[in-house]
Amino acid sequence: MQALTCEQVRRVDEIAIRDYQMPGIVLMENAGRGAAEIIHSLCPDATALVLCGRGNNGGDGYVIARHLQILGHEVSILAVCAVDELSGDAKVNAVIADAAGIEIEVIEEKANQEGTSLAMKLGKTNCIIDGLLGTGAKPPLRGIYAALVSAANESDAMRIALDIPTGLDGDTGEVIGEAFRADHTMTFVAPKVGFQQKNADEFVGVVHVVGIGVPTKLIRELDLPNNELGLPKN
Ligand SMILES: NC(=O)C1=CN([C@@H]2O[C@H](COP(=O)(O)OP(=O)(O)OC[C@H]3O[C@@H](n4cnc5c(N)ncnc54)[C@H](O)[C@@H]3O)[C@@H](O)[C@H]2O)[C@H](O)CC1
Numbered sequence: 001m002q003a004l005t006c007e008q009v010r011r012v013d014e015i016a017i018r019d020y021q022m023p024g025i026v027l028m029e030n031a032g033r034g035a036a037e038i039i040h041s042l043c044p045d046a047t048a049l050v051l052c053g054r055g056n057n058g059g060d061g062y063v064i065a066r067h068l069q070i071l072g073h074e075v076s077i078l079a080v081c082a083v084d085e086l087s088g089d090a091k092v093n094a095v096i097a098d099a100a101g102i103e104i105e106v107i108e109e110k111a112n113q114e115g116t117s118l119a120m121k122l123g124k125t126n127c128i129i130d131g132l133l134g135t136g137a138k139p140p141l142r143g144i145y146a147a148l149v150s151a152a153n154e155s156d157a158m159r160i161a162l163d164i165p166t167g168l169d170g171d172t173g174e175v176i177g178e179a180f181r182a183d184h185t186m187t188f189v190a191p192k193v194g195f196q197q198k199n200a201d202e203f204v205g206v207v208h209v210v211g212i213g214v215p216t217k218l219i220r221e222l223d224l225p226n227n228e229l230g231l232p233k234n
């Protein structure tokens with residue numbers, strides 16, 4: 001499958017919503033459910049800890065937590081902000097996860113998190129899921145994100161990244177400082193061009209492409225020269 005830039009994948013979102021009238025919440029549900037089913041097959045006995053950022057990558061994490069619970073897993077969430085600080089589709093899914101009784105612990109952004117306390121929190125799981133940052137982020141990591149990624153990398157749990165390993169630039173494959181070292185990456189719509197950079201392998205692990213339910217016609221249009229979609233020329 002053709003690798004896409006982060007901007008091209010974000011345009012898929014926009015086109016699906018604008019031209020096909022697909023609600024964003026449907027795209028997020030498809031992304032999260034698809035990823036959860038693969039995670040369940042990879043790690044059937046996972047006691048999962050989902051790390052959720054403040055954007056839609058975190059939103060995917062809230063959806064995945066719910067579907068893993070439905071599949072019988074013990075799941076909890078470590079979030080960088082409170083539910084009421086979220087917005088849009090991510091907030092909708094955080095409210096649902098909270099109502100579903102999934103534990104959501106907020107790691108205060110400003111708190112001076114001792115590495116040991118984070119390591120202890122992450123030590124109670126055998127499957128860490130990175131829903132911190134996706135296509136909306138640019139390295140280097142700011143604030144608590146770097147501490148969370150370092151603590152996750154020190155864990156002997158299976159590490160699964162959502163869309164893009166946090167800290168890796170999805171377009172260039174560049175890592176400044178630290179990035180989540182995933183055993184598996186559940187990437188949405190298409191592989192990201194940055195995954196092809198040779199240094200990216202140690203961060204993306206095995207790549208699984210997860211569809212988000214957009215019509216084949218839209219995806220087929222992507223194979224046209226980029227200017228057919230009003231996308232910037234390569
Ligand atoms: N079509 C699709 O592929 C779909 C993708 N989905 C998911 O949505 C994310 C993209 O979500 P977005 O809200 O645009 O951005 P992020 O969640 O990646 O993060 C934005 C958030 O993070 C802050 N931030 C940015 N850079 C940094 C940094 N270096 N350090 C700390 N914080 C940073 C920024 O301020 C924002 O608050 C995509 O990856 C998919 O996972 C949809 O769910 C389904 C369709």
Ligand SMILES: [K+]
Binds near residue numbers: 165
């Ligand atoms: K991520």
